[in-house]
Amino acid sequence: MFITANFDSGNIEVINAESEDAIELQIRRDNQSDFYQWFHFKLYGEIGTEHVMHITNASTSAYPDGWKDYSAVASYDRETWFRVPCEYDGKTFTIRHTLEQESVYFAYFAPYSYERHQDLIHWAQQSSLVEHVLLGQTLDGRDMNLLVIGEPDDSKQKIWVTARQHPGESMAEWFVEGMLGRLLDDADGAARKLLQNNVFYVVPNMNPDGSVRGHLRTNAVGTNLNREWAAPSLEKSPEVYYVLNAMQETGVDLYLDIHGDENLPYNFVAGCEGVPCYDERHERLATQFKETLLAITPEFQVEQGYEVDAKGEANLTVASNAVAERFDCLSFTLEMPFKDNANLPDEDFGWSANRSAQLGADVLSAVYAVANNLRD
Template sequence: MFISAQFDSGNIDVIEAQEADNIRLAIRKDHQSDFYQWFHFRLYGEAGVEHVMTIENAGDAAYPTGWQEYAALASYDRETWFRVPTEYNGKQLVIRHIPEQECVFYAYFIPYSYERHMDLVHWAQQSMDCRHELLGQTLDGRDMNLLVIGEEDDSKRKIWVTARQHPGESMAEWLVEGLLQRLLDDEDGVARKLLQQNVFYVVPNMNPDGSVRGHLRTNAVGTNLNREWAQPSMEKSPEVFLVLNKMQQTGVDMFLDVHGDEGLPYNFVAGCEGIPSYDERHQQLEDTFRNALQSITPEFQSEYGYDRDEPGQANMTVACAAIGERFKCLSYTLEMPFKDNANLPDADFGWSVARCKRLGEDCLTAIYAVADKLR
């Protein structure tokens, strides 16, 4: 028996792995940070034998309530991921699984590899409607990739979509993949109509270093990028610095920042009602987008979510608030679950790749509903 995490987005430390029914593990912290919760490892074991894997430091993870009613994911081929029996006792996360094959992967959520990220970027730029722009490099020397979709013109509305500021929230890039596939479909009427009067600026992965390193929430030097939007720097947060610099060049009429939430088993949005300039126009734009998405798909809801900020009390270092205030635009954080959508549970797969991608497609219809009102 052997356990490995020496690959893209791998994260686990082995304490003991001598007996299949007593495998003791620990999740590594993000580099130069106390955040941890993402795990991704490969087990070589005996097929047909139950393996009991205990993550001993789960109770001290960044969001321990996220383990409640959570089920880990497993895959034999890294394409099909399914849920396996998982228990949380308040301190330890215990995964029980009888592998059908000798080698199996386990992960906190379905990984989105850096190789797939590059494939997505280069697939997208094959479209006549898409142009790739290199914004610069990260601290580990990886590329910050921007996809510009639509013919740029000052008269057109500028719609920005960013994903995966927190690298462990891989569902965000799966959503963007679905959004891009629809937006670049020249036989899709919604996409064609949107691109007549709008230009999309899409950053599929805001945190490639953290993604490859197997981090939950931070970049290569332990910076939480979604707390850097007030004063980003090339030393601590080049990812935000480069994107914000480009936003200032293009302007922003709508901003959608895509995330995943460890605890809440729902899809929901969080707005910028706490920013100083929030007004009736802001609220109407938010209501239009939110109501449209809720009418399109039962995967989205507005009953459960974050507490609304009091007027003037927004955290202005967070992307949604910072961009909403700076550009006086519709600005939303979109959250998805690590667990499942409790309103539409799927015991076998939970919240899955297919559902992420379809929600991305549906987001385009909601953007279509609000686009003409953005200016």
Template sequence: MKITCNFDSGNIDVIKADSPADIQLAIRKDNNSDFYQWFHFRLNSSSPEPHTLRITNVKESAYPGGWQDYQAVASYDREHWFRVDTHYINDELVITHYPEAESVYFAYFAPYSYERHMDLLHQTQASGLAQLLELGETLDGRDMSLLVVGEPSATKKKIWITARQHPGESMAEWFVEGLLDRLLDEDDAVARRLLEEAVFYIVPNMNPDGSVRGHLRTNAAGVNLNREWQTPSMAQSPEVYLVRQKMLEIGVDMFLDIHGDENLPYNFVAGAEGVPSYDARMQQLEQSFKQALLAVTPEFQTEFGYELDAPGQANLTIASTWVAEQFKCLSYTVEMPFKDNANLPDAAYGWSDVRSMKFGADTLVAVLAVVKQLR
């Protein structure tokens, strides 16, 4: 029996693996950080019996409440990920699985690999509808890549979408892939109309170093990028610094920052009601966007979400609030669950890579509903 995480986005430490009935594991912390929750590893075993894998250090993880009612995902081919029997017992995450093949992967959520990320960039470029711009490099020397979809002009709205500031939130890049698939479909009426009205500036992965390293929440330096937007630096947070500079150069009329939430089993948005310049126009744009998204997909809801910020009390180090205040525009953080959508549960797959992609595609309808009002 062998357990390894020596691959892209891998994360696990083996404490004990002498018997299939008692495999003890621990999740590694992000580099230079106390954050941890993401795991991704491979089990190779020829033993014809159920395997019990106990992740022993989850009580002190970043979001211990996220383990309640959570189920891990597994895959035999690294393409199709399904939920497996998982329980939070005695402060441990206990995964029980009867392997149907010698080798099986387990993960916190369906991984989005760096290879797939590069494929997404270059397949989008090859569509003929987009440019691929390199803004600079991360601390580990990876490219910070920006996709520009549509033909820029002074009259068109500038819509920015960033994903995966927190690298363990892989559903965010699946969301972007689904959105891009629809946006690049020349037979799709929503996409065609949007590209008449707007240009999309899309960063599919804001944190490629953390993604490859198997981090939950930080970059290579252990910095939480979504707390860097007021004062980023090339020394600690080049990912934010480079994207922010491009925003200041080009301008922003609408911004969506895509994330995943460990605790809440719902899709929801967090707005800019607490920024100093929040006004009736911003409020109306937010309401219009939410109502349109409610109408287009039952995956979205507005009953559950984060507590609203008091007027003037927003944290401006966060991307969506900094952008809202800087550009006086519609700006949302979009959150998806690691668990399942409790309003539309799926016992076999839970919230998944496929559902994230479809949610991304559906979100374009809500963007279309507000695009003429953005400026």
């Protein structure tokens, strides 16, 4: 038996692997940070043998409640990720799996690799509707990619979408893949109509360094990018610095920041009710956006989510709040679960890459519903 995490987004440390039924593991912390929860590793073993893996530092992770009612994902081909039996006793998170082939991958959620990220960028670049912009480079020297979709024009509205500020939230880039697939589909009437009067600015991965390093929440130097939007710096948060500068050049009429939530087993949005500029226009647009999404997919709901900030009490270092206030625009953080959608559970796959991509496509209908009224 052998366990390794020496690959893109890999994260695990082996404490004891002398026996298949008592493997002791722990998750490595993000570099220069105390955050950890993401894991991704590969196990070689004997076919037909049950392997019992104990993550011994689960209770001191970033979101210990996230282990409750959660099941890890596994894959033999790195394409299909299925849920495996797991349990959490309040201290240790245990994964059980009987090998069907010689090796298997386990992860906190279906990974979205850096190679797939580059494939996505260059697939989109083939479209005549897309301009691929290099905004700059990260602290590890990786590209910050922006896709400009539609013909820029001062008269058109600017719709910005960013994903994966927190790199372990890989469902966010699956969401973007689904959204781009629909937006670039010539046969989709809603997409074609949207691009007549709007330009989309899409950053599929805000945190490529953290993604490759196997981080949960931070970039190469331990910075939580979603707390940097008041005053980003090239030293700590060049990813936000470059994107915010680009937003300043184009303006923003609608902003969606895509995330995943460790604890809540639901899809939901967090609005910008707490920013000083929030008014009846924002409220009307937010209601229309949510009602449209409720009407077209049972994957979305509004009963469960984060506590709403009182006006003037929003944290303006958070992306959706900072952008809403700076540009006086409709702005949401969209959250998806690591667990499953409790309102529409799938025992075999839980919330998955495919469902994330479908939600990305569906959200374009909600964007379509509000697009003509963003500046009324």
